[in-house]
Amino acid sequence: MLHLRDHVTPRHGGTEKYQFFSVTHCLCVSVWVMVAAIVWCVPVAAQLAPRATRPQVVPPQGPVRQVIFKNCTSCHGIDDYAYSALDRAGWDSLLTTKHRGVDAPLPEKEREVLLDWLEVRFGPTTKPFPRTYVAREVTAFFTDSEAEALVKRSCTSCHAIDRVTSARFTADRWRVVTLDMRERGAKLADEELERLVEWLGRTKGTNDSDRQ
Numbered sequence: 001m002l003h004l005r006d007h008v009t010p011r012h013g014g015t016e017k018y019q020f021f022s023v024t025h026c027l028c029v030s031v032w033v034m035v036a037a038i039v040w041c042v043p044v045a046a047q048l049a050p051r052a053t054r055p056q057v058v059p060p061q062g063p064v065r066q067v068i069f070k071n072c073t074s075c076h077g078i079d080d081y082a083y084s085a086l087d088r089a090g091w092d093s094l095l096t097t098k099h100r101g102v103d104a105p106l107p108e109k110e111r112e113v114l115l116d117w118l119e120v121r122f123g124p125t126t127k128p129f130p131r132t133y134v135a136r137e138v139t140a141f142f143t144d145s146e147a148e149a150l151v152k153r154s155c156t157s158c159h160a161i162d163r164v165t166s167a168r169f170t171a172d173r174w175r176v177v178t179l180d181m182r183e184r185g186a187k188l189a190d191e192e193l194e195r196l197v198e199w200l201g202r203t204k205g206t207n208d209s210d211r212q
Contacts, residue, residue, distance in 0.1 A: 055082035055129040056176050064117040067110045075104065081122050082129040091118040127183040135175060136190060138198045147199040154186045164204075171201025 057078050059065055068078060086094065092115060095106075106114070122128075142150070151164050158181075169177065175197045182188050188196065 050134050052131060053133045053135060053175055053179060055079050055180075056173060057082050060117055060121070064113050067113050071104070071106050071110060071114075081118065083131055085122055085124055085126045085128045086118075087124045088115055088119045090124075091115055091122075127180070129176075130179060130183065133179055133190075135197075136194050138194050140195065142195050142199045144199075144203070147196060147203075150188075150192060150196055154188050155181065158185065164200075168204055168206040169200070170205055171197055174200040174204075 059068060059078065072078060084090075084094065095111070095114075099106075152161060155161065155164055167177075175193075178186075178188065178193055178197055178200070182193065
């Protein structure tokens with residue numbers, strides 16, 4: 001004689017698994033819908049708004065490099081140094097202020113090594129990098145002769161033109177270099193600067209700016 005349990009089909013045995021899968025699937029879909037809604041609510045202009053150009057600081061060599069990589073770069077980059085031009089006392093005060101309330105001890109000897117470098121590399125006689133420059137879209141492009149004339153007009157009062165013609169950087173790196181030169185006295189309007197950066201990146205570009 002057959003018992004009722006012998007007639008239970010496999011479909012009934014898997015019902016709980018299918019219900020669990022269904023609930024999990026619905027939760028995943030709901031999360032994605034919420035994320036999409038949040039992104040959609042943010043204005044497109046805010047999502048695509050250009051950011052201010054940041055400096056690029058090449059890490060130094062020698063003992064100070066070891067100090068920086070041991071104590072600094074695990075928490076932040078070193079590009080922010082370029083925004084300031086301070087004497088030794090100013091850098092000492094800034095380091096203290098920036099790390100107040102943070103567990104980031106810097107031994108006195110290593111602090112002195114770092115201050116030695118900061119005083120020379122970003123001392124009061126240097127020019128701080130601009131904090132608010134935002135690159136503009138280029139709609140008109142320089143010809144070779146136009147760009148070369150602008151380079152001669154803007155750059156050769158401080159150094160030979162070979163420093164420009166022999167260099168190879170990415171466009172982003174050229175923007176940083178050109179902005180730095182403008183802070184040092186190169187006469188370039190914003191539109192001229194961006195058209196020059198586009199030309200330099202196109203004619204004197206590279207995929208490896210860190211080696212320059």
